[in-house]
Amino acid sequence: MGTTTTPNLSLIKPDLSEPIPNWATQNESNCDTIDAFFSYTETDYSPTWTGTGGNPSLGSGGSISGRWASLWPKLIRVEIQIDCGGAGFDAGSGVYELTTPSTMNAVMDASESAVRGFIIGTAICIDINSNSNSCTMAVRARSSTTIGGILELGATGGSTWGNSSPFSWAQDDRISLYFVYLEA
């Protein structure tokens, strides 16, 4: 036996019987493996926006953009921006969801029932016609591949993110959010 490997990263460990000239190669391989964990690469993806009673559709000029990066093994950070767009926007109906770039680990306790899944991020919802309607939102794990939102509406009580919450989504409204989860 000349080498063994570590259990998680498969780093190469020479033993006394390993020829010394091989060490440089093995060390280079180890360094590259370790270095890769400290790199940070953002990757674009296209989240799917759905409503449990009917899917919303963007209006003219609208957009949904997502970006994600692996912060660490199994640790994923995601940001999403939605611009509802102008003419032709349809808010759909029901509770809103957005898809994640990968499957969440079961330990995130994803649940359709509000607050029974982990809170994983935060968002701001912008009503373009009413600053007073705009508010922040907690992002929650809703299923292994989707996220949802929880809103607090002061004394009147809160709700889950949907076509009429925190306001009736309409043309040119926007939402920006980020979340962090453990990957399967």
Next chain:
Amino acid sequence: MTTRISNSGIDLISTTKANQVRNFVTYNDLNLNKIDNLIGTGVVSSFTPTLSSPQDEPPSLGDNSIIKGQWIRMINLVFYWGRLEFGDANVEAGSGSNWFTITLPIPADPGLRADQTIGEGATVGNCAMRDISDVNNLQTGTVQLHSTTTVMFATNHSNNQRAVRHNVPFTWNEGDLLAWMTVYPGVI
């Protein structure tokens, strides 16, 4: 002769020319194991938090309750998710004016500002709460460092920023829910 590199927090062992090959192999092996454990685990750890209310009658989650957490460490940066669900009997919300606290899986770096006054400690995450008896009673809030080992919760209740406690943002009872996420520098 060996020297230790401790600034990284990994406590790596460096070697000198005076070392024999045998020692080099041994130390290299140890170093790679440490790196493998610290980075490569992607280890997701379970943690059972403790709900308390310092100096007051503490809350009791009751029968068949749930309280759980998961955390992962990125060198010294801790990502911690948790949630609790009060049980279906023998629930006690507690009493007094002090707030609920939840324990952390890894102590926070003492350089972070921890304080028992709302708004005075470091904000380290966000949270949501649900009164299961009222479909409209969902609340969100922030998570504040209460001590190096505990966090407390702040919520915008009736347009007043308040610390979550036995009767804030509602009187806690059977089935009520609290979930949180925190990110903070921890002690290695």
